[in-house]
Amino acid sequence: MTEELRVSVDRRGANGAIMYTKGYINNVGGEEIATRAYELMDDGVRTLLLNLRETKIVNSIGISILIEIIEKMIDKGGRIAFCCLTPVIHKTFQIMGLANYAAIFTDDDAAVKELAL
Amino acid sequence: MTASPELQMELTLPMVPDIEIAAARAAGNLARELGMASESIDEMAHAMIEACINAREHSGSKDNRIYVKITGTSLGEGNSRIDIWITDHGKGFNVTEARSRRQSLGAVHKRGWGLQIIEAHMDEVSITTSADGTTIHMVKYGKNDD
Numbered sequence: 001m002t003e004e005l006r007v008s009v010d011r012r013g014a015n016g017a018i019m020y021t022k023g024y025i026n027n028v029g030g031e032e033i034a035t036r037a038y039e040l041m042d043d044g045v046r047t048l049l050l051n052l053r054e055t056k057i058v059n060s061i062g063i064s065i066l067i068e069i070i071e072k073m074i075d076k077g078g079r080i081a082f083c084c085l086t087p088v089i090h091k092t093f094q095i096m097g098l099a100n101y102a103a104i105f106t107d108d109d110a111a112v113k114e115l116a117l
Numbered sequence: 118m119t120a121s122p123e124l125q126m127e128l129t130l131p132m133v134p135d136i137e138i139a140a141a142r143a144a145g146n147l148a149r150e151l152g153m154a155s156e157s158i159d160e161m162a163h164a165m166i167e168a169c170i171n172a173r174e175h176s177g178s179k180d181n182r183i184y185v186k187i188t189g190t191s192l193g194e195g196n197s198r199i200d201i202w203i204t205d206h207g208k209g210f211n212v213t214e215a216r217s218r219r220q221s222l223g224a225v226h227k228r229g230w231g232l233q234i235i236e237a238h239m240d241e242v243s244i245t246t247s248a249d250g251t252t253i254h255m256v257k258y259g260k261n262d263d
Contacts, residue, residue, distance in 0.1 A: 026135065056159075057138070059166050060230040088159040088238070095237050096230050 005029030005055075007036050012117040016047040018108075022054035030065030037069045037080075046078030049111050053084035063096050070101050079103070083111040122188035122200070124150055130169070132181045137169035144187050144201060148259070151189045151197040157259035160238040161199060167231035168203040168253050176207025176251060195261040203253045209246040 005023040012018060017040050023029060037048060050066075073080045081103040085093065093099045105111035124147050130136045141162035148158045172183045184204040191197050215232045236242050241256035 024135070024138065028134075057141075057162065057166065059137070059163075059170055060234055061170065064230070086159065087156055088163055091160075091237065092163060092234055095234055 005032050007032055009036060009040065011045075012047075014044055016049075016115070016117045017045045018049045018051055018112075018117060020051045020054070025052075025055055025058040025062035025066070027059075027061040027065070030062035034065050034069050038072070041073060041076055041078070046073070046076065047115050047117060048073065048078070048080045049108075049115055049117060050080065050082045051084050051108055051111075052082060052086075052089065053108070055089070056086055058089050058092060060092075060096065063092065063098060067096070067098055067101070070098070074101070079115075081105060081111055081115055083108050122190045124187075124189035126185075126187045128185040128187075130183045130185060132173040132178065132183060136173070136183065137166040140169050140183070140185050140203075141165045143185070144199065147187050147189045148197070148199050148257075151191055151199070151259075152195070152261035153197050153199065153257075153259035154262045157257060161201070161255075161257040164235040164238040164255055164257075165201060165203070167234045168201075168255065171231045171253075172203060172205040172207070172251070175210060176205040178205045178207040178250070180206050182206070192258075197259050197261060199257045199259070201255045201257075203255075204250060206250040209248050209251055212244050212246060 005021060005025060008020045010018045019036060040048060070080050083105040084107060085104060090104060126143055126147055128143060130140060144165055145158050145162055148161065169183055186202040188200045189197065235255065239255040240258050243254045245252045
């Protein structure tokens with residue numbers, strides 16, 4: 001049984017990007033997001049929005065990988081934000097402290113406007 | 118008076134990647150049969166996922182199996198209760214130590230958050246653990262969807 005995560009990226013200018021996820025963010029999904037995020041950082045992206053509209057399930061291992069991505073982006077002077085979370089994923093992010101280090105927006109329009117993407 | 122469970126399901130699952138999804142879907146289907154609200158089902162699913170991952174990743178189980186029992190009970194007036202037992206035949210763990218972990222950026226321990234997530238998403242949680250294995254009993258109460 002596998003629950004493959006799909007990731008797509010929309011570059012926004014030289015320094016920005018929106019990453020869309022679809023599926024389960026577990027260890028494998030988290031690593032897929034990390035690989036794409038680090039590629040974007042190496043390419044100059046310093047503002048990254050993760051749109052989780054089509055992700056309904058996460059686990060603590062996947063979130064721990066997201067936290068590592070946030071740490072690396074902060075080290076580079078950038079920022080990561082999330083949008084379109086289910087209420088339960090939002091609550092899980094808060095439990096694990098992720099919400100303390102990354103902005104969370106209810107919808108993508110508000111996120112894009114606030115982050116100037 | 119205690120209502121007796123109307124629905125019951127027992128599963129024996131192999132410890133393979135993503136098997137937690139099968140357990141969560143089974144519980145979700147049973148809860149939907151009772152009419153439980155979708156957000157409550159979603160919380161229960163995330164708790165089950167963490168419980169199964171803990172069993173798979175940390176139990177050191179000799180038989181490589183996760184034993185799942187789920188019961189569902191209507192409580193009347195649009196309320197329902199789901200009981201879930203997740204059992205492994207592993208080596209047990211220190212509950213106090215597991216509960217004491219806290220997250221911070223740059224922390225050494227980014228992993229090991231399963232128990233906190235389970236307790237936050239469920240209404241009642243009890244753990245029986247010894248050198249012969251662990252059972253986590255979780256309860257979710259829910260209002261039914263309108």
